[in-house]
Amino acid sequence: MSDSPGDKPPIPSRITPRPPEVRSPLPSIAPQKSRPKRLEPGPEFGGRIDRTRRLSFTFDGVAMTGFQGDTLASALLANGVDLVARSFKYHRRRGIFSAGPEEPNALVRLRTGARAEPNTRATMIPLYDGLVAESQNRWPSLRFDIQSLNNFFSAFLPAGFYYKTFMGPAANTKLWMRFEKMIRKAAGMGTGTHEADPDGYDQMNAHCEVLVIGGGPAGIAAARAAAASGGRVILVDEREEIGGRLLAEREWIDDLEGAAWVGRERAALEANPKVRILTRTTAFGYYDQNLIACVERVGDHLIEPPVHQPRQRLWQIRAKQVVLACGAIEQPLAFADNDKPGVMLAGAVRTYATQYGVLVGKRVVVVTNNDDAYRTAIDLHDAGATIESVVDLRASGAAGPTLVAAKTRGIDLLRGFAPVKVQGGRQVTGVAVLKLDADGKATGAQRAASCDVVAMSGGWQPTLHLSSQTGAKAMWSADKACFLPGPPVQQERSAGACAGQFTLSECLEAGHAAGLEAALAAGGVSVDDLAVPQADVVRERPPRAYWECPKPINTPGKRFVDFQDDVAVSDIRLAHREGYISVEHLKRYTTLGMGTDQGKTSNIVGFAVMAAARGVEIGQTGTTTFRPPYTPVSLGVLAGPEVGENFAPLRRTPMDHWHDAHGAEWIDAGLWRRPRYYPKEGGESLFDAYIRETKATRESLGIVDVTTLGKIDIQGPDVGEFLNRLYINGWKMLAVGKARYGLMLREDGIVMDDGTTSRLGENHYLMTTTTANAVQVMSWIEYYLQVVWPDLRVKATSVTEQWAAMAIAGPNARRALEKVIDIDLSNDAFPFMACGPVTLDKGKAGQEIPGRLFRISFSGELAYELNVPADYGHAAWARLMAAGAEYDITPYGMEALGNMRIEKGHVAGPELDGRTSADDLGLGKMMSTKKDFIGAKLAQRDDFLRDDRKQFVGLVPVDGVTKLMQGAQLVAKDAPDFAGTLAAGKAEQPIEMLGHITSTGYSPELDHPIALGLVTGGRAKLGTVVSMRDPVRGNRCEVKIVEPVFIDPKGERLHG
């Protein structure tokens, strides 16, 4: 620590060799063959765990302990657990493979009950006291998994096996249907929970000048430089603390040990009010215009989140400029049985020793195609392990100083050798190696190095996911044997390992420069007095682009490429032989790069194998496209707080309290809730209630809340012309004080909506729409007024929520209303389709309610619709209830409303299904021939004029009893039950569908079920008997086609 910058000794000499002392295992723990692994405390090993804080956890029910600062993976390794999972397809034994987000193997089910979460990566789970984890995809137990028999048949289960077997000669034999369940069960990830998620999720929006993604040396240097420029900076990192590999490497910056430098810089950043550091936060998606989505795991390091705290938080960060400092992911090498527990990534082996104080093996062989893995050999040696060999695929070995550092430790170097097979049964006992010639072919006899851990390194691949998500095309670098980020498409730049700058000094320099550049581009001031953090310059010899190690004849075992999906070299070679040579086809045929890890440790090796098979450079194979998310994201955090009652707004009418107090059962209509029916005390059924409500209305008096109908206030001198264009019927002659029913078509001639529009004044109209289409009609009107006909002097405003609306209907409607309304309601003074302003309880001080009255009828009875300002809605409803009391006024809900409109043959939502024309609905005569209107021309197309279109008809059961079913099909009376299966080639003609039932009800007046439907050429088939088929619900009966108006066809009642 006292070294001056000028005469620092080379890095390796800082390492103090320490004896291989280890903690003895706890006696109560014996989950598997227990191998004590935790190193004694020391300044250089295990620096990030707090040995004073011991944490308890269980894995597959066995109690174990770890320390604060551990991940589940490091704690499992410290407890000697080498087997943690079974592979996806062959159910092979798998151990912890990595120390980061790339982990393909160690997927566990975390927590229990409603919080159980499958497929979590043990390497990314911070250990907490009371953690419960379980292994997956094994039965009955992890150590004895019956499905591992698949392993013995693996020669018969190559890539594409299932397709070939079930889509080949066996297609159409139902063989697949028989085996599908079994196969799906055998190939699996963990299982989730069916319980509701008890946790809350939060969402945040943030803005900044510079967003730095990745808190390693490059990211910290970038954030430090960007912050110096004065703008808002956000630094996100997915781990528990920033630092990246500085927490695991024995490196020095500005004369500080790496972790100490991190601490100093973090403190400086935290002290700056314009800087926000988000740890435990994964930037998973890079979207348009520099929007980056991140998920912050607020409470995932606890047994459960504290009350009132979310479990996770979604951050949507809009950044002017982005610095990607996402680091790199180490790649494996492909040699036989490289998936055995005990074969790990070299960087991870080192991380477990240096960051977590866990020695994963006592005797280690390092196999590598690059310099970096030598650090693992040196660090593990210094931590007390025996390095049996460093097997370097390169004949030259590492750069000089690194070679010297290894040699001074007496480490055996095998240069120009490749690993060919891992030896051992359940435990790794060694690795066989072969000499490579200049062309990379194996020569000579196999040699074996014995060991208990193989640390392998196929070099580091920049984490290009976010860069690739922007659309930047990754470029192959033959020098560095990796893909590098392509030219930026968005406002971003990459720095550090994710840009192929792998040494510390490069990272710091590039990060610093990127931070300054980003800040400047975001409008910050230029900074020229901030020193670049200094680290020793390390020279590295380039890696060898060699991953597919030789497999001599008669060497058993698969050379795994994708560990999670059980894809081996042989599968990729097979895909090549069968013509799947594009990387995108390769991925889909073999599943290479699929699964929860999305190929983070398999793509490079896989592409290299394909490139070799094709005889091209790896750069010519290209890469598959990365899409969000970078790592799996829980659906809960995407939904955020918008779940349950917050999923959608609930609209209530002003009379909602009254309905609630009077026992209404509710039904959703758009975003509204509306009374469906008002059951009498004693549990009156839906059917009984709506029949009672229908009868009461038709025989005396009913009242219904119709506030939810869309109401659009339209004003201006040109409204008449505008309505003429919107509606199919004419509007110019509509007098003030009159209402008219109108029908609108879409531009393509299909019916869009219907409703009445009233002329309240010379230039003042009120349009009503259906509840469902209120929003759409409003948007439509705005489109035509703003874009198509801006010359029309018309203004339109939605007033749906400003007015409460109620309809009072039945033979006693006038008598009841007269008691509270100030105008003459006689037929002459206020006839059908009249409208005008009214006052309730006029002259009573403090009791007057202003309103508008419309004599319109949906029920077919004498009816009035009263609109009052929304705040008066409840009071007006109560007045009408009181006025109607002597006529037994009965509130009715949606069921009775719908039932009465079916009795009257009015079309509604089920008939306005986006396929029906005005003529189909029997409303063709409304279409004016004297004017043009929206949809007029296209409604005259040939197909609209055919007489075999489905037409609107009424339907009744021939037996007068059987309930008709909405959605049921109508077929010929004598149609067969079953037409056979087309696919089996035995089909006769499919059964001709004559139509379907759209709306159903029951007429108490006629005392039988009724329905409306759409039937091919239906108007010419009145009196015909057809058959209703409803196989899903198991209903059928004979149905007669009738006129669609069941009650009062001449409309005498509503004019009464």
Add this chain to the structure above:
Amino acid sequence: MLRINCPWCGARDMVEFTYVGDATVRRPDMGADSGHYEFVYLRDNPKGVQEELWHHVAGCRQHVAVRRHMVTHEILASGKPDSLPSGDAPS
């Protein structure tokens, strides 16, 4: 996730808008006998810049003309309908 500069409200997130479509198609005049089919059904799908309409439904409820690159989603200009300066070169 785009940000659209509404001429009335300023820069707003695209979730406040509803996409309407190509702003350059013209509805035939009232009374015209042809052009309806083209207006309803025919759209270009340019690999490049398009002028289109967005409806600010959760804002001012005005239609906004937006010139957007269909591949990169870069928004080159926005304004009132029929008000965008001509030319499709990135600004």
